[in-house]
Amino acid sequence: MAVLAPKVxxxxxxxMKRALFSVSDSTGLIDLARALHERGVALVATGSTCKALVSAGLPATNVADVIGFPEILGGRVKTLHPMIHGGILGIRNEPTHAAEMAEHGIEPFDLVVVNLYPFEETIAKNADYATAVENIDIGGPAMVRASAKNHAFVTIVVDPADYASVLETLEANGGATSLEFRKHLAAKAFARTAAYDATVSGWFARVLDIETPAYRSFGGSLREVMRYGENPHQSAAFYVTGDKRPGVATARQLQGKQLSYNNINDTDAAYELVAEFDPDETAAVAIIKHANPSGVATASTIAEAYELALRSDPVSAFGGIVALNRTLDAEAARRIVEIFTEVIIAPDATDEAVAIVAAKKNLRLLVAGGLPDPATPGLTVRTVAGGLLVQNRDAGRIGVGDLKIVTRRTPTAAELADLIFAFRVAKHVKSNAIVYARHGATVGIGAGQMSRVDSSTIAAKKAADAARTAGLEETLAKGSVVASDAFFPFADGLLAAVEAGATAVIQPGGSMRDDEVIAAADAAGIAMVFTGMRHFRH
Incomplete structure (x- = not known):
C-alpha cells in the first residue's frame, strides 16, 4: 500500500545552522567541525565523537543532552529517538510537521555526518562471530537513510572525501547548500548503506553456509573510473568489494599508466592461474592474452619459467599480461621487458627489478603482497538480462591419487606430473579447452572453440609454430601430454592429439562414448586417465 504523505x-x-556528527572514522573530522563552527553552525555529536570535538576546543553538544537520556545498552541505543530523527525527517515547510516540531521542541538538523561501524574491516580480520555481529551498525544506517530521504532539507555526508566539497558549497552559496548538491550526496548515502547491508548479508550467508539465500546483494566502493570499457564506446568503472583475496584489487601499482578495463580482467585471470602452483615447490609464470593463457610454465627460477612460458606462443605474448607466483627479480625483469608487455603482477618485486621495469614507463607493475588460495571458493557473479548468475569459484583440484587409469598403458611418473600440470592450466582456459604440456610447461593451447576437435587442431598448430620460431625441426607437441577440460564426446579429438605427438591424455570422462575413446587410446598405444571433474570456463 502506497504511503500517503505531504507533498514536499x-x-x-x-x-546550514545545525549539524549532527556520529563517526567511527575521524579522518578530517576536526577540520570540518572547526570550519562549520567558524560559520556559526551549532555542533551536536554522539559520545566518542563529541569527546573528540570538545577535546579539540569546539563547543559540541552531546546527543544524550539533546534527548535527555544517556546512551544505553553499551552504546547500542543512542540516536534512535524522536528528538534526533524528528530533527532529521521533519518537513520544514509543511505546516503540520512544523507545528509538531515546535510543540515537542524538536530542532532541525541541516547537516548529518555519519560513517558506519567498520563491519567490513572487522570481518576482513577474521573476527569471531560475536565481534562481527557487534560491529553491525544500526543507528548509523537509520540516520543516513533518514537524512537521504529528507534531502530536500538535509545534507547527508557518509564519506570524509566529501568534507571539502561541503565547505566549498557553503562558501559558494553564502552558507547554504544547493538542492542539486544534496541530491547527489543522498544518492551516495543510499548506495553506501546498500553496500554495507550487502556485506552484512553476504557474511551471514557465508558463515551459516547458506549457498542460495532467498535474497542476494552485492556491493562495492568505487576505486576508479576507467577511460572506457571493453571498447571505447562503453563506459566503465572499477569497484572493490572489501574481499582481501590477493589480486589486482588489493595490489599496489608501483608504476605505469592507468589500468584499463581489459587489463584488470586479464590480470585477474593471470594471477588466479599462476596461484595454482605453490611457490615453495616451484616458480611459475603465466602469460595471458584476452583472458586466456598463451603460455604457462614451471621451473626452478622465475626467469627460466618465463622463458618456457614465452616459448609456448611468443607471438601471442606480445602485449600480454605476465603473472608470477614468486617475487619478480632482476633476471626475470630484464627478460620480460624485452618485448612489449602490458602488466606484470607478482607477490613482490626487488628494488633492482623495479628499477629495470621503470625504464618502460607505460608498463604497469603490480605487487599483490601474496597469492590467492586456489582452494578457497568465494563467489563469481555474471549478469544476464533481468538477473544474476551466482556460483562458487571453481576451487576443484586434482591430485595423482584422484586419477583413474583407463587404458592398458599406465602413464610414467613424468607423464603424470605433466598431466596434473596441464589439467590445472586447462581449468583457466576458455572452453572448449585443450592444453599440450611437456616438462612442466605448456607447448600448445587451444581455447574457446565451438568444437573440441578445433581446439585440438589449434593447440597442435601452436606447438608446431612455436617449434619453428625456436628453430626446432620437430613440433613441441612431440612427446607431450594433453589435457581436456571436459570429456571427448568422440574419439576424433583424442586422435588429433595423438597425431600431434601426445603420449598421454587427461580428461574428466563421462561421455556416452567413453569406451570408444578408450579403445582409440589403446589402439594408439597412449595412456589416458580420467579425473571425474570437469573444468568448463565460459
Missing part, C-alpha cells in the same frame, strides 16, 4: 516543496538553497 524542495527549496534550492538551505542555510
Amino acid at each position: 516543496e524542495m527549496p534550492d538553497l538551505v542555510p
Whole structure:
C-alpha cells in the first residue's frame, strides 16, 4: 500500500545552522567541525565523537543532552529517538510537521555526518562471530537513510572525501547548500548503506553456509573510473568489494599508466592461474592474452619459467599480461621487458627489478603482497538480462591419487606430473579447452572453440609454430601430454592429439562414448586417465 504523505516543496538553497556528527572514522573530522563552527553552525555529536570535538576546543553538544537520556545498552541505543530523527525527517515547510516540531521542541538538523561501524574491516580480520555481529551498525544506517530521504532539507555526508566539497558549497552559496548538491550526496548515502547491508548479508550467508539465500546483494566502493570499457564506446568503472583475496584489487601499482578495463580482467585471470602452483615447490609464470593463457610454465627460477612460458606462443605474448607466483627479480625483469608487455603482477618485486621495469614507463607493475588460495571458493557473479548468475569459484583440484587409469598403458611418473600440470592450466582456459604440456610447461593451447576437435587442431598448430620460431625441426607437441577440460564426446579429438605427438591424455570422462575413446587410446598405444571433474570456463 502506497504511503500517503505531504507533498514536499524542495527549496534550492538551505542555510546550514545545525549539524549532527556520529563517526567511527575521524579522518578530517576536526577540520570540518572547526570550519562549520567558524560559520556559526551549532555542533551536536554522539559520545566518542563529541569527546573528540570538545577535546579539540569546539563547543559540541552531546546527543544524550539533546534527548535527555544517556546512551544505553553499551552504546547500542543512542540516536534512535524522536528528538534526533524528528530533527532529521521533519518537513520544514509543511505546516503540520512544523507545528509538531515546535510543540515537542524538536530542532532541525541541516547537516548529518555519519560513517558506519567498520563491519567490513572487522570481518576482513577474521573476527569471531560475536565481534562481527557487534560491529553491525544500526543507528548509523537509520540516520543516513533518514537524512537521504529528507534531502530536500538535509545534507547527508557518509564519506570524509566529501568534507571539502561541503565547505566549498557553503562558501559558494553564502552558507547554504544547493538542492542539486544534496541530491547527489543522498544518492551516495543510499548506495553506501546498500553496500554495507550487502556485506552484512553476504557474511551471514557465508558463515551459516547458506549457498542460495532467498535474497542476494552485492556491493562495492568505487576505486576508479576507467577511460572506457571493453571498447571505447562503453563506459566503465572499477569497484572493490572489501574481499582481501590477493589480486589486482588489493595490489599496489608501483608504476605505469592507468589500468584499463581489459587489463584488470586479464590480470585477474593471470594471477588466479599462476596461484595454482605453490611457490615453495616451484616458480611459475603465466602469460595471458584476452583472458586466456598463451603460455604457462614451471621451473626452478622465475626467469627460466618465463622463458618456457614465452616459448609456448611468443607471438601471442606480445602485449600480454605476465603473472608470477614468486617475487619478480632482476633476471626475470630484464627478460620480460624485452618485448612489449602490458602488466606484470607478482607477490613482490626487488628494488633492482623495479628499477629495470621503470625504464618502460607505460608498463604497469603490480605487487599483490601474496597469492590467492586456489582452494578457497568465494563467489563469481555474471549478469544476464533481468538477473544474476551466482556460483562458487571453481576451487576443484586434482591430485595423482584422484586419477583413474583407463587404458592398458599406465602413464610414467613424468607423464603424470605433466598431466596434473596441464589439467590445472586447462581449468583457466576458455572452453572448449585443450592444453599440450611437456616438462612442466605448456607447448600448445587451444581455447574457446565451438568444437573440441578445433581446439585440438589449434593447440597442435601452436606447438608446431612455436617449434619453428625456436628453430626446432620437430613440433613441441612431440612427446607431450594433453589435457581436456571436459570429456571427448568422440574419439576424433583424442586422435588429433595423438597425431600431434601426445603420449598421454587427461580428461574428466563421462561421455556416452567413453569406451570408444578408450579403445582409440589403446589402439594408439597412449595412456589416458580420467579425473571425474570437469573444468568448463565460459
